[in-house]
Amino acid sequence: MFSNNRLTNILIPVISVVLGLLSGAIIMLIFGYNPISGYAALWNGAFGDAYFFGETIVKVTPYILSGLAVAFAFRTGLFNIGVEGQVFVGWLAAVWVGTAMDLPMVIHLPLAILVAALAGGAWGFVPGFLKARFGVHEVIVSIMMNYVALYTCNALIRSVLTDNDDKTEYVNDSASLASTWLSDLTGFSRLHFGFIIAIIGAIIMWFILEKTVKGYELRAVGYNPHASKYAGMNVNRNIILSFIISGGFAGVAGAMEGLGTFQYMSVNNAFTNIGFDGIAVALLGGNAALGTVLAAFLFGTLKVGALNMSSSGVPQELVDIVVALIILFVASGYIIRWALSRFKKEEK
Structure with missing residues (x-):
């Protein structure tokens, strides 16, 4: 039953989710709460009516893209913990294009998203270059870049995009992902067309890694850089490219917030956690x-x-x-894998 390795890889996160929910129920019981009522309220709060459903999709959209950013780096042997900062610069770049230009929507909206991807990719280039050129660990550089992004974006909002204000103007309609039709359909939620872009992003990642020669090279470098170098692959160039693509996904996640959910950017005193939650999303999603x-x-x-x-x-x-x-159960997936293998032996 569990001889198929792919099936096992699917079962591990599923079992982890079930164990996490069961553990949560036990904790509720210990502290005197009703887990059935708690989880029912959680379900109703996410899908109880059209408005909550729309808000859930709004929350899911940047999570998909930040998760893809982390997952892409993981698949190529890198740990991009700087996704949070790349989300910030992508958000700022998208809002800047959305407010500073007045173009037809067919040009303006794609341009704003493209610039956000380029900004996120440029921010990812720094840890990628330092990793490839000098062997500096990407975790240290990328996590420090988060703070640089946060405070740089705050300064640019106050001194460049506005006249010492804490909030930019709203993006022009031609650069907005918002939809009156979607909002009306979901009880005036903030649902926008960014969800479609997030799904397209997932398809792009799958295509790059699974269906292209360059994707094979990126994965090969991640598995074994020494063997890849021996095979004639440019390891350093692939490391940099991987970080640029990963940062591009994160930048688009920021664009979803700037062009869709909020349609502006304000000074932030703390991180949004979109990038940090993306680590958990990628881990759970294998x-x-x-x-x-x-x-x-x-x-x-x-x-x-x-x-x-x-x-x-x-x-x-x-x-x-x-x-x-x-996340704990996913991280301890080897225990679940061992249990499944034991169950398989007992079946025989």
Whole structure:
């Protein structure tokens, strides 16, 4: 039953989610809460009506793209923990193009998204170059770049995009992903067309890694850079390219916030956690395109549904505990794999 390795790889995150939810239920019982009422409130808060459904999809959209950014780097042997900063610069770049230019939508909107991807890719170039050229560990550089991005974007908002204001103007309609039709359909939620772009992003990642020669090279370098170099591949160039593509996905995630959800950018005193949550999304999704989309749906459901859990008396912080437990079980997937292998032996 479990001889198929791919089936096992699918079962591990599924079992991790189930164990995380069960553990959350046990914690609720320990503290005197009703887990059935708690999870029912969570479900209703995410899918109870059209408005909540729309808000859930809004939350899922940047999670898909930030998860793809992390997953792409993982698949090529790199750990891009700077996705959060790349989201910021992509957000700022998209809003800048959206407010500073007045073009037809067929040009303006794609241009704003493209510039956001380029900005995120340029931000990812720095840790990629330092890793390839000087062997500097990408985790150190990329996490520090998050803080540089946060405070640089704040300074640019105040001194370049505005006249010492804490919030930019709204993007022009020609650069907006918002849709009155979608909003009306979902009870005036903030649902926008960015979700389609996120799905396209997942298809692009799958195509690059699985169907192109360059994708094969990127994965090969990630598996074994020494063997790849011996085979004639340019390892350093592939490391840099991987970070640029990863940063591009993150930049588009920022564009979804700047052109869709909010349609402006304001000064931030803290991180959005879109990039950091993307690490968990990629991990749960097995660093695969489809898995990342499904994991993003789970995280979006938990995050939005948690806001309604207080109606049943359960604190919404409990959802963070459930998410942490799910990640813990995924990280301990080798234990689940061992249990499945034992079950397989018993079947024989």
